[in-house]
Amino acid sequence: MSEYRATIGLEIHAELNTRAKMFCSCKNDPDEETPNTNICPVCTAQPGTLPVVNEAAVEQVLRVGKAIGAQLADFTEWDRKNYFYPDIPKGYQITQYKYPLVSGGSLAGVALTRIHLEEDTGSSRHDMGDFSVVDYNRAGVPLMELVTEPVIHDAETAMRFGKELQLLLRTLGASEANMEKGQMRVEVNISISKTDKFGTKVEVKNINSFSAAGAAIAYEMARQEAALEAGEKIIQETRGWDESTGKTFSQRKKESANDYRYFPDPDIPKFVCTEVFGKNYEKLAPLPELPWEKRERLLALGIDAKVVEIYVSDDTLGKLFDEVVAGLSGDAAAIKLASNYISTDLVSLIKAEPVLPLKLSAKTFIDLVSMIGANELSSRGAKDTLTIAYREGGVVREIAEKNGLIQKSDLGEIERVASEIIAANPSQAAEYRAGKTSLLMFFVGQGMKAMKGSGNPKLLGEIFTKLLG
Numbered sequence: 001m002s003e004y005r006a007t008i009g010l011e012i013h014a015e016l017n018t019r020a021k022m023f024c025s026c027k028n029d030p031d032e033e034t035p036n037t038n039i040c041p042v043c044t045a046q047p048g049t050l051p052v053v054n055e056a057a058v059e060q061v062l063r064v065g066k067a068i069g070a071q072l073a074d075f076t077e078w079d080r081k082n083y084f085y086p087d088i089p090k091g092y093q094i095t096q097y098k099y100p101l102v103s104g105g106s107l108a109g110v111a112l113t114r115i116h117l118e119e120d121t122g123s124s125r126h127d128m129g130d131f132s133v134v135d136y137n138r139a140g141v142p143l144m145e146l147v148t149e150p151v152i153h154d155a156e157t158a159m160r161f162g163k164e165l166q167l168l169l170r171t172l173g174a175s176e177a178n179m180e181k182g183q184m185r186v187e188v189n190i191s192i193s194k195t196d197k198f199g200t201k202v203e204v205k206n207i208n209s210f211s212a213a214g215a216a217i218a219y220e221m222a223r224q225e226a227a228l229e230a231g232e233k234i235i236q237e238t239r240g241w242d243e244s245t246g247k248t249f250s251q252r253k254k255e256s257a258n259d260y261r262y263f264p265d266p267d268i269p270k271f272v273c274t275e276v277f278g279k280n281y282e283k284l285a286p287l288p289e290l291p292w293e294k295r296e297r298l299l300a301l302g303i304d305a306k307v308v309e310i311y312v313s314d315d316t317l318g319k320l321f322d323e324v325v326a327g328l329s330g331d332a333a334a335i336k337l338a339s340n341y342i343s344t345d346l347v348s349l350i351k352a353e354p355v356l357p358l359k360l361s362a363k364t365f366i367d368l369v370s371m372i373g374a375n376e377l378s379s380r381g382a383k384d385t386l387t388i389a390y391r392e393g394g395v396v397r398e399i400a401e402k403n404g405l406i407q408k409s410d411l412g413e414i415e416r417v418a419s420e421i422i423a424a425n426p427s428q429a430a431e432y433r434a435g436k437t438s439l440l441m442f443f444v445g446q447g448m449k450a451m452k453g454s455g456n457p458k459l460l461g462e463i464f465t466k467l468l469g
Contacts, residue, residue: 004192004228006221007199008152011187012165014144014175015120016057021140022119023051023094023268028141030181035135043119043140045089050267053078055276057142059284060174061101061117062277064144067168067290070105070112072281078268082261086134087122094119095145097262101273108164110157111149118143123182144175150189150198155214162186162210167291167313179208186213190220192228199224200234204248206241216241220248294318301325301335307343316358317342323362334373338365345383349390359393360386367396380453381405408454411463414447417455418463421446432468440464 018028024042032038042049065072079097095118102115122139126132146165152158166184169175177184186207191199202224204216224234239248277283289297291312298308298321311318321342328334342365349355368386371377377385377400385400392399400406408414421443422429432439440461447460 002221002225003194004221004225005194006153006190006192006217007150008154008158008217009150009189009201010146010148010152010158010161011189011203012146012162013120013185013187014146014165014169014177015138015183016060016142016144017173017175018054018056018060018142020054020056022054022057022117022142023140026140029137030141030176030178030183032137035133035137037137039136039139043089044136045091051094051265053268053271054142057117058101058271058273059277060142060172061115061144062273062281063172063284063287064168064174065102065105065115066281066284067172067287068105068107068112070115071103072273073099073101073103074272074274075099076101076271076273078265078271079262080265081118083259085121086132087124087136087139089122089136089139093121094265094268107168108157108161110161111151113147113149115144115146118145155217158188158217159210159214162213164291170315171288171291179210182208186210188213188217188220190217190224191234192221192224200236202234202236202248203238204241205238205251208243212241212243215246216248219246223248302332303336303339307339310343310347317347320358320360320362320365324365327362327366328369334369337369337372341365341368341382341386345386346390349387353391355390359391360389364389364396371396371400375456376400376407377405378407378448378453378455378457380448381407384453404452405454407456408451411459414451414455414459415463415467417447417450418443418460418467421450422464422467429468440468443468 015030020026021028021038021043024040026040026043027038029038042051062072076096076099078094080092081095081097082092084091096116100114100116103113105112105115120138120141120143122134122136124132124134148161152161166177166179169177169184175183179185188204188207189201190204191201193199202220204220207213207216220239227234235253237253238251240251241248274281294312295308298311299305303311311321321339324338324342325335328338346360364386368377368382372379372382381400384403385396385405388394388399388403389396425443425446428439428442432443443464444457444460447464448455448457
């Protein structure tokens with residue numbers, strides 16, 4: 001076991017889901033494929049233009065702060081972060097330095113330092129040959145930056161935090177937070193030390209998934225330990241993550257705040273949040289049920305924790321299950337049974353054969369468990385009925401009747417089928433009579449197969465026991 005202890009802090013950027021950009025009226029469209037379409041003199045920094053704050057973006061960040069129990073700013077201002085790069089048309093980025101919108105708070109057991117609002121940069125492409133091009137569609141998009149306290153000590157906690165933040169942003173409607181599209185970007189600060197004193201901090205960028213974040217942390221911890229054990233010094237720097245090699249690589253010496261020459265933006269008036277959103281922020285849009293609140297509610301229904309995570313993370317399945325719960329009026333056994341069909345059978349169908357829009361409704365599962373409870377559908381018949389309903393839509397009872405899936409409980413019919421199966425399997429019948437009673441399930445399975453899933457398994461078991469006795 002390593003003698004070194006890692007200290008990890010996260011910086012996470014998320015593009016906000018607003019109609020317009022942060023300081024102009026250009027469309028905020030992450031799916032725009034034609035370069036330099038959603039641009040104007042403001043977001044491309046033409047001389048004489050002035051930025052105007054997007055109140056919707058401010059509100060979204062304040063709602064995130066409210067959800068995590070943070071301190072919401074009354075007074076705030078925007079600053080200029082000065083650095084040159086082709087995707088920054090101004091030569092500086094409008095951000096918040098001294099007066100962030102949100103301070104403190106915690107999420108997934110991790111304490112936060114701050115959440116502030118800024119504008120995104122454009123995007124550069126370097127695959128055009130011996131020159132690069134810049135697309136400014138993304139320049140000026142509202143960008144939330146969250147900074148955690150350096151209180152994380154392992155990759156699992158870091159990944160869990162990132163996933164919970166992504167879930168919260170989606171729940172609030174603040175961001176799609178799609179990492180593959182670059183709507184959420186994770187930067188990891190890592191240092192290691194044998195004492196309580198922090199080691200030299202290294203920042204890792206270019207991380208585009210939570211699994212990559214975990215891998216980058218693990219690699220960087222091992223790299224720094226090997227360097228220190230070899231007598232080398234860790235350099236404070238920015239490193240990139242190479243997904244193909246599974247390694248970090250040096251990019252540049254880490255800048256300090258002084259390097260950016262922050263100063264208040266003279267073109268944007270100071271902002272008093274309570275003048276816009278109410279003295280007690282009562283004009284903010286109300287918060288929906290938050291992920292941790294939903295977990296607590298569903299666990300109280302007796303639903304398994306892993307299944308609860310399906311309903312919390314998948315909005316479609318979560319809403320479907322809530323509607324089923326409402327329709328079953330507190331019938332705990334029926335609710336658990338319906339949950340089993342949603343979380344196992346339906347999830348498997350969606351993975352194997354994605355069908356949109358979903359043809360199933362809460363009534364599908366309510367009717368399904370009702371017919372199972374009335375012994376009209378066997379487990380096998382219910383699965384087959386659900387599969388047909390998923391692919392084609394329709395009413396559960398009509399599907400079951402049309403496809404001969406209604407469970408048969410006619411004793412005469414079941415006894416006839418059982419007699420034929422025993423006659424067709426004399427060696428298994430002899431083994432059963434010799435004491436191998438576990439073969440009963442073989443016979444019941446054969447009976448269900450012969451009756452195409454419509455046999456009553458309990459009656460089949462009783463009749464096979466009688467005939468084989």
